[in-house]
Amino acid sequence: MSDTELDRWADAPSPCVDVCKYKRQGRCVGCAMTKEEKQSFPQHGSGAAKKEFIEALMARLAESTRNPAFWVMAYQRKCAMEGVACPIGAEGE
Structure with a gap:
């Protein structure tokens, strides 16, 4: 993985897309994370840690x-609103 790609992942915001409705086995209907997973996302972690999580x-x-x-699509929109390069392309990778 190139330094540029790692930088893009290091700047990635949380996968939460601000729906926050927990229904399916305690998972959010917007991002599929549990409350614990949302709290454990490495906010200031390395690009590799965020990439693995996402x-x-x-x-x-x-x-x-x-x-x-x-x-x-929702995550790409969130990245754009936050003014960061989205590490996930249109195809989902």
Whole structure:
């Protein structure tokens, strides 16, 4: 992974997309995280730690009955609103 890519991941905001409604097994309907996972997201962690966290979340979304593309679009919008480069491309990677 290049330094530029790691920097993009290091600047990544939380995967929370500000829906915050917990229904499915205690998981948010917006981002599929539990309250504990939202609190444990490495706010100031390394790019590699954030990348691992978000990739695990995307894998969970892909395994569920939900389409991860909806979360990706919401997350890209969040990154744009926060003025940071989104580490996730249009295809979800």
